[in-house]
Amino acid sequence: MSRAQTVQHSAARQWWLKWRFHLNILLILVPLGFMPKYFADMRLFRGEDGLGQHVQADIPVGRWSVSLAEMRDEAPLADGPAGYFKTFNAALCATCDEGVKAIYLRVGKPRSLRAAGSILFGSQYRMATSLPIPPRTRPDALLWITIEGWDGNLYQASVPLADASPATAAWLAKQGDKR
Template identity: 45%
Template sequence: MSAGIARGHATTRLGRWWQEWRFHLNVLLIVVPVAAFPAFYHLARLSTGEAGLGARAPSLVQVGPFELRLVEFNDDAPIDAGVAGMRKVFRLALCEGCDDRIRAVHVRIGKPRSLRAAGALFSGPAARQSADLAVPESARPDDGLWLTVEEWDGSVHKGELALEEASPATAEWLRRIQEKRK
């Protein structure tokens, strides 16, 4: 290191630029993360369930003897996950006292033909289970969001919720896809 830089007198163009801007760059290192804190903490509170199940108030869905609460995690249109296609995350809360009777809960757009085609599986604690649902571009906005509940004794129950009620942004996205095809 030259004697000129050590005393604060930069001799090169880069050295002069650094002497002039180092304070401002260090301030940015503090300000940018602080500006991101609110979004980070909101997402963290949603993930732990402190801020509710998802982006909106949950919809009640009656599936056989069970009353489940379903909500979309965020209120945006489905996101493109590359080769996995368009994806949408839904959250589910089981009814009080029924978590010991339910083996699995599945969700899909359109009525499932069988238990093997029941769709995405919800996982996680009973109060805030999550499922990452594939949203096919061939789906229609008037298709329902179907929940399939499988009990430990082998019985299967199905229930439907209108896609417009479950996720208005997804229904609108599917309408735009259909208009482009016409």
Template identity: 35%
Template sequence: MLAAVLLSPPAYLAAVALAHEQPVLRADAIAGQAGPWRFAIAEADRRVPRILLGDFPTKSYQIRFCDTCDDQIRAAYLKVNKPRSLRGAGLVFGSDRWNRSVEIQLPNSTGPDSEIWLTVEGKDGSLHHAAFPIRQISPATADWLQHRRQEP
């Protein structure tokens, strides 16, 4: 019993020290603006994409809009390559506020020079876009895509 009481504070402090840092707060997060709304976006982890059944690579991202902007946003979507319409804007970021996250599929046509497109829909119905080179937002993914292209 005494051992459990004595070990609890060090165990708690170790858990706090190892707590996962929010991706949008890391130094590699990209600060940007879509229309009037400022945001920070980052890949959830810096590793290469996860491969799902059927050889589909996926990558997770997180976004956070500025505190005053967040109430004005209905939804945010992310996809590889420029969307043609709102119906094709990509997958919607989960959560209605603060740190929103999404996991997108990287189509077979995705290359190291492709772009990730963010579409933000305001509560007023307006749509705004921002694009990021994969090499900027996910360097390890760009290298992985380059290597994958060179394989026979």
């Protein structure tokens, strides 16, 4: 190794020895900038901030009532070849836990239980689902809630998609302009 290479090597080493402490401080400070969003998400996931955005409260479905909300006020997210999905949360009323076997959510009226839609999972106080949103859906479509009771009966109710998720309705209107 020549004398010039040794000087360059030692200059880089001196720079590293001088600045490594400051670079390590940056490794701690940069994640701190993302902490408010993290804590807001955790409050939402735990239910401390309610069900989410645009809550549709006390929708009567058979002898039960359901509250429905979108997780975030944003357009549906693409999930590769599977299409676009929107996350919705729901909760049964506090006294409505008897007799519910399953709750489904679907864009458009289901033809049968086999096409009831995406199942909501979780406790009765906070259920969630990722609902597929077909790109050719009209912005004035209805979200259908189907409750299957332990007695085998089906109960249904609908909510306008524009009321449950205005961002999705706007996204669908924009998609319609592209066709």
